[in-house]
Amino acid sequence: MKPISFAEPETIVKAKIALVSFDSLGDGLIYLMIASNLQRNGFDVTCYGNIAYQMRAWLPDMNIRPYPPVDRIEAELAAYDLAIVSPPSFIRASMDESTTARLRENWLLICQKAPENWHFDHTERIRHSVASNKFQQLHGLLNSSGSIRFREYADESAVEMALQYLRDKMNLENVSKKPPIVAPKGLLHRRYRKRIVVSPDSAGPEKKNWRPTSFLDLCHRLKALGYVPEIVVAPKNHASWVRRTNGAFDVPRFDDIGELAAYLYESCVVVANDSGNGHLASFLGIPVVTIYRKRNPLFHWRPDWEPGIVVCPPFSLPWLKESLWKYLVRPAQVIDAIKRLQRRAN
Numbered sequence: 001m002k003p004i005s006f007a008e009p010e011t012i013v014k015a016k017i018a019l020v021s022f023d024s025l026g027d028g029l030i031y032l033m034i035a036s037n038l039q040r041n042g043f044d045v046t047c048y049g050n051i052a053y054q055m056r057a058w059l060p061d062m063n064i065r066p067y068p069p070v071d072r073i074e075a076e077l078a079a080y081d082l083a084i085v086s087p088p089s090f091i092r093a094s095m096d097e098s099t100t101a102r103l104r105e106n107w108l109l110i111c112q113k114a115p116e117n118w119h120f121d122h123t124e125r126i127r128h129s130v131a132s133n134k135f136q137q138l139h140g141l142l143n144s145s146g147s148i149r150f151r152e153y154a155d156e157s158a159v160e161m162a163l164q165y166l167r168d169k170m171n172l173e174n175v176s177k178k179p180p181i182v183a184p185k186g187l188l189h190r191r192y193r194k195r196i197v198v199s200p201d202s203a204g205p206e207k208k209n210w211r212p213t214s215f216l217d218l219c220h221r222l223k224a225l226g227y228v229p230e231i232v233v234a235p236k237n238h239a240s241w242v243r244r245t246n247g248a249f250d251v252p253r254f255d256d257i258g259e260l261a262a263y264l265y266e267s268c269v270v271v272a273n274d275s276g277n278g279h280l281a282s283f284l285g286i287p288v289v290t291i292y293r294k295r296n297p298l299f300h301w302r303p304d305w306e307p308g309i310v311v312c313p314p315f316s317l318p319w320l321k322e323s324l325w326k327y328l329v330r331p332a333q334v335i336d337a338i339k340r341l342q343r344r345a346n
Helices: 025-040 050-054 073-077 097-106 123-127 132-141 158-168 212-224 235-245 257-265 276-283 322-328 331-345
Strands: 016-020 044-048 063-065 082-085 108-111 195-199 228-231 269-273 288-291 309-311
Touching: 016 025, 016 073, 025 044, 025 050, 025 158, 025 276, 050 063, 050 257, 082 132, 123 132, 195 212, 195 276, 212 228, 212 235, 212 331, 257 276, 269 276, 269 331, 276 288, 288 331, 309 331
Parallel strands: 016 044, 016 082, 044 063, 082 108, 195 228, 195 269, 269 288, 288 309
Antiparallel strands: none
8 A cells, every 4th residue: 555645735935025115204104004015915025215124123024124225226126026116315316217217117116196107017027037926926016006196086195095006006905004013122002191292393395384483382281281292303403492492391302213103102192293203103003183284184195094183274365375374273273182182092
């Protein structure tokens, strides 16, 4: 009698994807969400980005690397079965017509709103460059280059648009809004229930920012109500805000996104302009009050991983000067929004 033989189960070799993020904080977090969803759907994903790399301790199950040097990035990405790239600034600066034509045929180029000449169907290229089993895995992704915001939207957030892009253009079946973060040891979510982080600057033009005097007025009112307001700004603005507060409030300094994340994670609520700090707090599950210059509480780039509130001017008059909105948003509106978020979260 012949011995029974059992065939070894076939090992599934995952297709290797490089995802290169754009370099702003808000975009960097959205691309971390995209990378985690690609991984959730069975791909072997490496996420490249300097913002992402500073967050690597929070996503221990993901392979995250800093950007390669500009003169080595094409060679490094060539080692993957597919490179999905939202070109960071140091690449976009040299993307003339001929460079774009070359890159779009080697990388699957994506962006929130991409130029039409970024689109390229990679189906036939990948069919002839990878093993058939990997091609079958990748097939649904290969004609998804171009704009993440691929149609007209009403009040969807940038986060929701990215999720719809993953479902409808990349054909992913298992999509989640919640990033798979793991807090570093010793941190407790919203530990300091009275600490309100106030973030009065942004990376955008000054016209996006509420008046500094209004932020300081808000801090004084919060302190009188028993809260502990602390002011967080970019390192380049730290010294000026230390002088501006004149010792009335703490102004901690953070030179690393990971350190800032730890601080935000243990705070109660974040109040910010339309800025990256608001997106980071929301990504970490912290409620955010966003102060926005237009009368549109559902503007596309609002933080939207965690429920938040957008505070806007009560009306907008197109013929008035752009900066007048800053006088129409009142600290009392912001305090009311903070209290509403606290009631929701507690």
